[in-house]
Amino acid sequence: MSLPGKPDLRVFPDLKALSRAAAESVVALAEAAVRENGRFTMALSGGSTPRALHRLLARDYRDSIPWPQVHIFWGDERFVPPDDSRSNYRMARKALLDRVPIPEQQIHPMLTLLPQPGQAADAYQATLRGSFPGQWPHLDLILLGLASDGHTASLFPNSSALEENERWVVAIRADVRPPLRLTLTVPAINHAANIHFLVAGKSKAPALRSALADNADPKLSPAAAIEPVDGKLVWWVDEAAGSL
């Protein structure tokens, strides 16, 4: 547990160790959510860091998670076809979802085959509203990564998306490849019960230090905008990322 006002920062020797600890936390959260609410709702992040976690959940912890009661969402997605090598959905399917007994109708991808990103954002907002009645979505767990440029989900530095305080999902164009993306907004993320950042590698050390600084500027370090309204935030980092 962390001291009031201090981040709950858990440092591990390497990605393998942090992924195992994070996987054990997912198991505990899933068991508690199913016990209390009959379901476990989790949003996956993209990028490569979560791959080791996905594999652990699909193998070592496969039988510890009540997959028939799990509902999977995404925190963000690249606006590319679902079979594109850059798709977060494709990465999660290959490393995790194709290997566990989760009902197909409980996997909720962002629809990137719609003609326009804005339509896909609206469609995903409707999908979330179908699972989370109320003013904001209350996911049991949102997994997030941190990029070396400071972005998290697809919330990029100086993006107007960082000011969005009504929509749950927005379409954005960023100066990265691929440029068109869909992302949960800051308030949609901040209403989750648990938010877990997974950060590994020396290249992330400056972005992590900026995000955790007392005077962090959310416009420059979007991860600093992530503050659960009434949930818990945990940073799972390796020594290299935490080296600063």
Ligand code: 6PG
């Ligand atoms: C994405 C991700 C993004 C990712 C960070 C870290 O779609 O790219 O959601 O926010 O988490 O870029 O990516 P790595 O884990 O690959 O470093």
